[in-house]
Amino acid sequence: MELQERYPSLGFAWPRPGVLEITFKGERLNAMDPKTHRALSRVWRDLEEVEEARAVLIRGEGGVFSAGGSFALIEEMRASHQALMRVYREARDLVLGPLDFPRPVVAAVEGVAVGAGLALALAADVAVVGKKARLLDGHLRLGVAAGDHAVLLWPLLVGMAKAKYHLFLNEPLSGEEAERLGLVALAVEEGEVYARALEVAERLARGPKEALEHTKRALNHWYRAFLPQFELSLALEFLGFAGEELEEGLKALKEKRPPSFP
Numbered sequence: 001m002e003l004q005e006r007y008p009s010l011g012f013a014w015p016r017p018g019v020l021e022i023t024f025k026g027e028r029l030n031a032m033d034p035k036t037h038r039a040l041s042r043v044w045r046d047l048e049e050v051e052e053a054r055a056v057l058i059r060g061e062g063g064v065f066s067a068g069g070s071f072a073l074i075e076e077m078r079a080s081h082q083a084l085m086r087v088y089r090e091a092r093d094l095v096l097g098p099l100d101f102p103r104p105v106v107a108a109v110e111g112v113a114v115g116a117g118l119a120l121a122l123a124a125d126v127a128v129v130g131k132k133a134r135l136l137d138g139h140l141r142l143g144v145a146a147g148d149h150a151v152l153l154w155p156l157l158v159g160m161a162k163a164k165y166h167l168f169l170n171e172p173l174s175g176e177e178a179e180r181l182g183l184v185a186l187a188v189e190e191g192e193v194y195a196r197a198l199e200v201a202e203r204l205a206r207g208p209k210e211a212l213e214h215t216k217r218a219l220n221h222w223y224r225a226f227l228p229q230f231e232l233s234l235a236l237e238f239l240g241f242a243g244e245e246l247e248e249g250l251k252a253l254k255e256k257r258p259p260s261f262p
Contacts, residue, residue, distance in 0.1 A: 011024070024060060030065065034083075037116065041090035041097060053103065055202070056103065057198060059107070063110045065111055065113040091119075092148070119149035126197075129178060132174060133190075141170045141253075152233070156222060248260065
């Protein structure tokens with residue numbers, strides 16, 4: 001079965017030789033609905049069989065990366081324990097999929113990258129962001145623990161002090177500041193994000209395939225060394241989806257106001 005048939009919520013294209021582009025779309029600001037969230041967690045294993053893909057470029061549709069999980073995804077988890085456990089596994093694979101994928105992954109991050117969207121962007125090997133892009137973890141504002149990518153990636157990328165500040169306070173970062181702190185690889189002018197990301201992906205696609213694969217695998221062992229922390233944070237995050245604080249966080253998001261936790 002071809003990728004497009006297997007993952008109808010994703011778009012696939014070959015903008016340059018050896019570069020496979022994945023485009024996803026969702027609800028408002030590309031918030032991931034259940035189908036898109038599932039697809040972005042599962043596609044990486046199938047991509048390993050696409051030998052002609054020497055590099056992968058991932059982007060959101062319409063000049064926006066992703067505002068994270070949609071309200072529909074959250075409501076589905078709250079209504080069904082089976083759905084909660086499914087999304088728990090998907091959230092794990094959304095982060096580990098790009099990290100374990102043997103070939104380089106480039107993210108073109110425009111507009112906003114929040115929650116699961118930011119997790120996907122930072123799990124890429126090279127994140128190219130717009131200088132005015134808005135990056136936000138978002139978990140504590142929702143009323144759940146900062147899980148999935150946050151505990152795994154942030155302390156290694158920006159240090160513990162900055163990680164705690166931005167995760168605890170849900171302090172957003174511009175793309176320009178994210179580059180300065182080392183959270184992302186490159187910050188460029190807004191209209192140049194896709195072109196620069198494609199340029200990077202094309203250069204990687206022309207590189208030595210085996211040497212790149214081995215270098216990526218070795219470097220990502222820095223992350224694998226902290227998988228116990230990742231697994232714990234993910235479990236604690238999903239424990240919060242059954243908590244009372246989520247009720248206020250979700251209500252505040254829908255009403256577009258700051259939450260007022262009891």
